[in-house]
Amino acid sequence: EMEKSSHFPWNIKVIIGIFGYDFSHHKTNEIIKNTFISGFSIGAVFLAPKINYTDDGSVISIDKNSINIEIREFCKEKKIPVYRVHHNDSLKISTYVDNYNINIGLIGGAKIIHQDTIEIFKLGIINYHPGQIPETSGLDSLYRTIENIISPCVTAHLIDGRVDAGLFILESRVSVFKNDTLETISNRILEKQIDLNQVVLKGIEKQTFCFPEIDRPYKNKRLNNNKKEKIMTHFDNWKMKFSTDL
Numbered sequence: 001e002m003e004k005s006s007h008f009p010w011n012i013k014v015i016i017g018i019f020g021y022d023f024s025h026h027k028t029n030e031i032i033k034n035t036f037i038s039g040f041s042i043g044a045v046f047l048a049p050k051i052n053y054t055d056d057g058s059v060i061s062i063d064k065n066s067i068n069i070e071i072r073e074f075c076k077e078k079k080i081p082v083y084r085v086h087h088n089d090s091l092k093i094s095t096y097v098d099n100y101n102i103n104i105g106l107i108g109g110a111k112i113i114h115q116d117t118i119e120i121f122k123l124g125i126i127n128y129h130p131g132q133i134p135e136t137s138g139l140d141s142l143y144r145t146i147e148n149i150i151s152p153c154v155t156a157h158l159i160d161g162r163v164d165a166g167l168f169i170l171e172s173r174v175s176v177f178k179n180d181t182l183e184t185i186s187n188r189i190l191e192k193q194i195d196l197n198q199v200v201l202k203g204i205e206k207q208t209f210c211f212p213e214i215d216r217p218y219k220n221k222r223l224n225n226n227k228k229e230k231i232m233t234h235f236d237n238w239k240m241k242f243s244t245d246l
Contacts, residue, residue, distance in 0.1 A: 014205055015043045015101050017093075017121065020108040022047035022084050023066040030194045031108030032071055036078055038198035043100030044081040045071070046093060048110065090116045097121065104204070106197075107159075115161035124158040124167070126200060128193035130186075132171065133157065137164035138220035140228070142186055146238045147231045152176060152185060154192045156200045158211065163219045167211040170203070172196055176242040182235070 016035060020028030028047075035042055050063035067084075075082045081100065085092050087110050096102070097120050105125030107113075118125055131141035133155050135148045145152050156169040174192050176185060203209050223231070 014104045015041045016104055016106050017043050017097060017102040018045045018106045018108050019087055019110040020047050022068045023050045025109050028109040029071045031197055034194050034197045040201050042080050043102035044096050045075055046083055046085050048087045088114045088117050093117060094120045127157055127159045129155045129164050130189045133164050133214055134216035137216055140223045143223055143228055143231050144220055146235055151242050152189055154196055156196055165214050165216040168214050169200055169209050175244050176239055177245050178243045
């Protein structure tokens with residue numbers, strides 16, 4: 001049996017600050033709902049405005065009108081405080097964390113979160129990455145999964161200032177079927193993230209994880225369309241290797 005980690009104090013009750021998007025976003029909405037329905041305490045929700053980017057990642061504009069109506073109504077009904085805030089506005093987020101005694105963050109939707117924001121949370125910030133780390137770190141993780149001929153999965157981890165790195169929590173495989181498309185597998189990976197949420201939060205409260213450091217020497221770059229098309233020529237062979245219904 002693995003020793004329990006000293007990363008967390010004993011008998012901790014997690015009070016969660018959830019990062020999400022202030023526009024219609026399935027993962028944001030489902031993570032917030034799942035956390036609440038599973039009985040965990042949500043101190044506050046931090047919704048970032050929609051940002052429009054160029055292909056090279058430069059900011060074009062910030063959408064001032066778009067809001068996440070569904071989750072705002074849910075939070076209002078459940079009396080969960082909601083704040084529209086950029087996720088790296090560490091001054092504002094620090095104030096909210098102090099006001100609501102929040103001790104852990106949870107990502108339902110976010111861009112890269114900087115170290116000064118991460119350090120506000122006593123127990124860190126949880127992320128669900130849609131693939132293995134380091135093999136699929138960065139963007140286009142499902143394509144990287146196919147390219148590296150590895151099983152699709154979700155990795156839960158505590159983030160640090162690097163992309164898809166930090167402390168490992170757990171990894172859970174995702175089923176593949178012979179009639180799958182890229183979309184059906186992608187949807188199943190997304191739903192696995194929601195399913196894992198209460199498992200991860202319960203495990204953290206009960207001190208059942210050991211949190212080894214993730215060895216992630218590199219971050220994958222964004223794939224262009226030509227590279228994606230080339231990877232997809234291996235899709236059927238990849239499905240044959242990992243399908244559970246052949």
